[in-house]
Amino acid sequence: MPGALLGGITGNLTTPIFKNKTLKTQYEVAKLERDKAEIQLQQRVVEAVAEVSNAVVTVDKQREQLELARKRVDNAHLAVKNANLLFKSGYATYLEVITAQSNALDSDLDLVELRQQHLDGFVDLYRSLGGGWR
DSSP states (O other): OHHHHHHHHHHHHHHHHHHHHHHHHHHHHHHHHHHHHHHHHHHHHHHHHHHHHHHHHHHHHHHHHHHHHHHHHHHHHHHHHHHHHHHHHTSSOHHHHHHHHHHHHHHHHHHHHHHHHHHHHHHHHHHHTTOSOO
């Protein structure tokens, strides 16, 4: 009986010590998990900011390309008009008129493609800002 009593008292005295070590280990693991989650959050924030920044720059550059493409289209249509005038006055062949019209058509198609890319850029920007669908 005294041995059992002594074992019970010893067990009761050492249990908090071992339990304290377990609690301390759990606390350290929780701290590490929290730090890991914080680092992951920071990485996601950096990635999101970079994505938005890239989308804004892309949209801006596409806008500049659109302006240049519009000027090319205007110049191509002016070239068609001038080629027609030169043809009517006898200073140009019809091949030059057709070439000018072909160049104008190519410029128009390029402009349409750039407009599509510009609109796609806005969609990408919207998505990177958190909008959109799945």
